[in-house]
Amino acid sequence: MMELKGAEDGGGDQYRxxxxxxxxxxxxxxxxxxxYASIRDVSNPxxxxxxxxxxxxxxxxxxxxxxxxxxKRQIRPDTHVFNAAISACEKGGQWDKALRLLxxxxxxxxxxxxxxxxAAISACEKGRQWEKALALL
Numbered sequence: 001m002m003e004l005k006g007a008e009d010g011g012g013d014q015y016r017x018x019x020x021x022x023x024x025x026x027x028x029x030x031x032x033x034x035x036y037a038s039i040r041d042v043s044n045p046x047x048x049x050x051x052x053x054x055x056x057x058x059x060x061x062x063x064x065x066x067x068x069x070x071x072k073r074q075i076r077p078d079t080h081v082f083n084a085a086i087s088a089c090e091k092g093g094q095w096d097k098a099l100r101l102l103x104x105x106x107x108x109x110x111x112x113x114x115x116x117x118x119a120a121i122s123a124c125e126k127g128r129q130w131e132k133a134l135a136l137l
Contacts, residue, residue, distance in 0.1 A: 019068040060084045079110045086119040095127030102136075 029047065030036040036057055037049035063084065067077075077085075082105050089098035102120045105112055117136055124133035 016068055019065045023062075023065050060088060077108060077110065079105070079113060079116065082108075082110055083113065083115050083119060086116060086123065090119045090123035090126060093123075093126055095123040095129050095132070098123035099132065 026036060030039065030049075032049060035053045038052050038054060039047040040050050041047065063081070067081070082101055086098045086101050089095070089101065098120050102112060102116065105116070121133045121136050124130065124136070
């Protein structure tokens with residue numbers, strides 16, 4: 001899925017290593033007694049925790065780090081995973097990747113929902129692709 005190369009073609013191990021190191025840094029710097037805190041200023045060498053955990057941290061960030069550790073892709077993405085990925089593309093201004101993911105859903109046996117289409121349309125809107133957004137209606 002997406003453009004992540006698997007271990008069989010030499011790219012996956014590096015991404016898995018980066019993902020694991022990222023997770024370890026989250027554990028070291030963000031973990032608090034009841035979850036994971038936000039940091040007020042990431043450029044500060046002595047960061048201060050904020051008393052909040054962003055909703056996307058569990059729903060998207062940790063989920064992707066978990067999926068990244070599955071080298072044989074035994075974990076099959078479902079509609080929720082696709083929705084999160086399309087939403088991330090929308091937030092990152094990657095309308096073309098959002099539409100590519102939407103197309104891949106059918107190939108993977110996943111059925112798009114209103115949330116899926118909403119995120120894809122929003123990605124097109126942010127990318128000034130109004131014609132593509134209208135085509136999704």
